[in-house]
Amino acid sequence: MTAPPFRDVRGRGFSRRSTLDAAWAWIDGRVAAPSARPLPLAECCGLVLAEAVAALGDWPAADRAATDGYAVAAADTLGAGSYNPVPLTGAVAVVAGDPLPPGCDAVIPYESAQAAGPFVEAVDAVAPGGGVERRGAWMAAGSPLLPAGRRLRPADLGLLAAAGHRILPVLPAPRVRLLLAGGPKAGAPEQLGDMLAALVRRDGGVVEAVAALPADMDALAETFAQPGADLILSAGRTGTGPDDAAPPALAKAGSLDLHGIAMRPGGSAGLGSAAGVPALLLPGEPMAALAAYELLAGRAVRRAAGLPAALPHATIQAVTARKLVSEIGCLDLHRVRLDDDGKVEPVASPGWPGLAAAARADGFVLIGADSEGVPDGAPVTMYDFTMYDFTMYRFA
Amino acid sequence: MTAPPFRDVRGRGFSRRSTLDAAWAWIDGRVAAPSARPLPLAECCGLVLAEAVAALGDWPAADRAATDGYAVAAADTLGAGSYNPVPLTGAVAVVAGDPLPPGCDAVIPYESAQAAGPFVEAVDAVAPGGGVERRGAWMAAGSPLLPAGRRLRPADLGLLAAAGHRILPVLPAPRVRLLLAGGPKAGAPEQLGDMLAALVRRDGGVVEAVAALPADMDALAETFAQPGADLILSAGRTGTGPDDAAPPALAKAGSLDLHGIAMRPGGSAGLGSAAGVPALLLPGEPMAALAAYELLAGRAVRRAAGLPAALPHATIQAVTARKLVSEIGCLDLHRVRLDDDGKVEPVASPGWPGLAAAARADGFVLIGADSEGVPDGAPVTMYDFTMYDFTMYRFA
The missing domain is CATH 2.40.340.10 (MoeA, C-terminal, domain IV)
Known part of the structure; x- marks a missing residue:
């Protein structure tokens, strides 16, 4: 809080702020969807399919009982009726979903059978295929299931598992680094980590690391430039004062392309890149940080996840x-x-x-x-x- | 698939199915919200507040600069004007959010000051409190913030952190055990684990364990009765056939209160309890399992999380x-x-x-x-x- 050179402070004001449209155009131009990667089904909920997915096999995979009852050779029931019960020496009790036993081509429900000592008798005839779900009846191998670009829902996981998929071609979640300023400043942005982490997860990202945002400009520039993240979000020190280290540090680590956006709250936000990684500077005041997240950073996270950019x-x-x-x-x-x-x-x-x-x-x-x-x-x-x-x- | 005694099979059919309303009444009567527990803020997104939460302290916690400029004693600027610049020997450069230095009670913006060699001069007077955000101006200690029953949103975490909260009284997420039947049966419900886990998380639960559902009735009864879960969901073997072990196993482990619900698909679902823990039996066929989850199990998970029971x-x-x-x-x-x-x-x-x-x-x-x-x-x-x-x- 010592007096800075007078002109330097004034020169870093926001006399020319960028429009929100310009900031969105920057995000859309600089933040790209990730490359496709095969991932186990269990990790895919909420991720975006990189390719269309088709059924790997027939569903059901073999002829199976459509009802509880007795699997039979249909020919053995020929002529059966309530006045002409026919003994079923080859009948096998099955429940719906059981594969048909060898030699059987139909299932008669319990209602069409009766007990006769240790044996079962048919009291109704059945045609071949009666009471049977044919292999592939619900879904034939190669049937299209889900299109490229689909964000996978919980129910999709059941469908894809049933269709034989264990690994899916998806766009992996982008790794987002959070840098939070500390100290006695207005917003105490170090307290914003939990909120920002929840928002990043909401938008399809994973938090790669949460780190302090150094007050020292050179140290912050090094922090910005460290590899490992697909997207960097910082909170705090974005203003025009002498200890607002984030904008000059980003400029040193790569480029500060926009600083000062014509929006309220959150207008001190900045956009640029560090060692080729897109970086967004959010204000430290909590409500300003939330607004700048919703209107700027959220769009960047969604873009990096391969999701639609618009507000969700x-x-x-x-x-x-x-x-x-x-x-x-x-x-x-x-x-x-x-x-x-x-x-x-x-x-x-x-x-x-x-x-x-x-x-x-x-x-x-x-x-x-x-x-x-x-x-x-x-x-x-x-x-x-x-x-x-x-x-x-x-x-x- | 050997022939079972004839009458036993028929006797386990669904001649009297329960209404969905009766199933919901069972869930609402048997599944209770968890007891409140203090948890760190970072674990609280999506959980329900057990008590109303108020601000722990004033916000801001001390008088602070509302604007970038120079912190001064207002009395020192008395009479200052563009034709009467007043030297400010005690001025301290501050940015918005800085605490006021000792002896200062106002902040003049850069526009109201000018450089004069190594010194700064005021060219406008300021009243005490000018350019200052007073302690507690945004939020006084004790202000109500969020009501009991609030499901915590991402933005709430920022608000509560700013208000000084690090630990919150919340309803912890219920621990849900998933038991999945395997084998050659229709739905291959072992493949439903990822779908059901995603749905449980969606509804506010955490998956305590995913285990196989044994085909043997006695083994399954023991599995049902193992402690550690707040809610048990099984998938598969819910029908009326001889190898549908889930209903009799649940009856042995505790009670099978309802079996057979008047709904399609998913009508072979069952409800009961094992060693005092509510248990829901879902069918193994994927689409039936999804329907029974949405209409029955999801309600139970939400109830166990302290959330509204209705479809979300x-x-x-x-x-x-x-x-x-x-x-x-x-x-x-x-x-x-x-x-x-x-x-x-x-x-x-x-x-x-x-x-x-x-x-x-x-x-x-x-x-x-x-x-x-x-x-x-x-x-x-x-x-x-x-x-x-x-x-x-x-x-x-």
């Missing part, structure tokens, strides 16, 4: 209960709740979020950079904090 | 493109997809599901036991396979 939240169309103000030239993220009439009301303003208020939010509304805000009673789209599209979000 | 899928109101047939006295689960016109069409029938067809489903429609089905063009509710309510579903 379910949307609700509603009208405002109060006006939502916005700054021209800046996209504003308003945390909102649905009131008792189903109308959208802000729980806080972007400029003064209020942590306690944020907990009451049901979702958020985005007011574009070209708008001064929306009046009371205007239609808006609410992004729901509680409802997510599983085609994008995983249960890992 | 987002619902879509649509009309049918074709009729959906149903059996009177039996709830039918129809796998459906939305066609190009947004209408609901079946991808298969409950009686003949077809694995390949199931992969094309966007969700399912339930046709109640009191209905013979719905005609073409009728309004129905589709439960969406891809959109889930996070208030119930976790990103673990």
Whole structure:
């Protein structure tokens, strides 16, 4: 907190902020989906199929009983009826799903049989194939099952296992490194690790490492440049002050391509790369970090996982209960709740979020950079904090 | 597959099946939420808060700079103006979020200061508290943050961490044991482990163990009765045939309370308890197992996690493109997809599901036991396979 050279501090301000569209274009251009890799089925829930998958074999794999009863040679039941019971010396008791025993080509239900001492008698005839599920009846070998690009759901795992798959060609989850600033600064971003880790997992990434973000610029540049991650997210030290080491450290480790985004909160975010790995700098204040994660970093994680880039939240169309103000030239993220009439009301303003208020939010509304805000009673789209599209979000 | 005594086989059929409502009442009566336990924040995403949580301290914890600039004693700027610059010998450069240095009670932005050789001069006066965020301005100690029963979302972790919480009183995830039948039977339920594990995690449980379901009834009864799980799910051997060991084994290990549910597919499911632990028997055929999981086991897992019992899928109101047939006295689960016109069409029938067809489903429609089905063009509710309510579903 000693006085810095005056001009240096002013020169690092955000007089020219990038638009959110420019930041998205940067993410879409720089963050690529991973290369396909074969992985065991058990590790594939929530991952994206790299190739279309077809049935490996017939299902069922052999003719089998479709019902509980007795497997027979149909010819042995010829002429059987309630007035002409026919002894079944070759009958075998089966339950639905049992493979047909050798020499049998039909299954008669218990209702079509009766006990006769130690033997069983048919009291109804059956045609060949009666009571039988034929090999391949449900699914023939080679049948297309799931297309490339499918995000694997729990039920898909059952289907693919039944179809004989044990290893799948998938896009592996990207390894995301979290660097968290510590110390007495506003947001105490070191406390954000659990939130950011949960969000990264939600978006299809795995946390490769959680490390401290050094206050020293040279040490931070080395940390940025260490190999092992597919994507780097930092939290804290993104502003324009003298101890905001993240932007210059990223510039030293590779490139700082954008710094200062026309969005509130979270406008001090930065984007660049370190030793060829895309890196996003998030603010340290918790609500600003969350906004910058949702609008910037989440998109990068989803892109790196091979998922659609768009926001995955379910949307609700509603009208405002109060006006939502916005700054021209800046996209504003308003945390909102649905009131008792189903109308959208802000729980806080972007400029003064209020942590306690944020907990009451049901979702958020985005007011574009070209708008001064929306009046009371205007239609808006609410992004729901509680409802997510599983085609994008995983249960890992 | 040797011939069993005739009457025994018939006596174990489903002549009297329980209604789905009776099965739900059993689950709601027998499966209880876990006792609260303190857990580290990092383990709490997706768990349910057992008690209301309030802020432990003020936020911010001390007066701090609200803007980048110079921390000053406001009195030192008295009378400053662009024509009357006032030297600031005690000024300290700060960035937004820095604690106020001792002796300072205001922050002037860079715009209100100018360089004068090695010194800084104020060119505008500031009142005490100007440019300062007061201790507790965002959140005072004791402010209510989140209510009891809240399922913790990623953003909540950031809020609670910022509010000083490191350990939370939560309902721990229930330990679920999976027992999977093997062998040549229809569904090869041993292949269902990955699907069922993903569904258990989705519903807030953790898989305690995955074990084989012994074909021998006595061995299976012992397996059921082993301690360590809060809930037991088995797959396979639930029917009425001679080698369907799961129902009698559960009866031996504790009690078989319901066996045979009026639903399709999945109607051979059973419910009971083993050594006091609730146990659900799911069929081994993959699509029947999935239906029985969604309609029975998922409810039990959610109850055991302290979550709402209801189906968590987002619902879509649509009309049918074709009729959906149903059996009177039996709830039918129809796998459906939305066609190009947004209408609901079946991808298969409950009686003949077809694995390949199931992969094309966007969700399912339930046709109640009191209905013979719905005609073409009728309004129905589709439960969406891809959109889930996070208030119930976790990103673990």
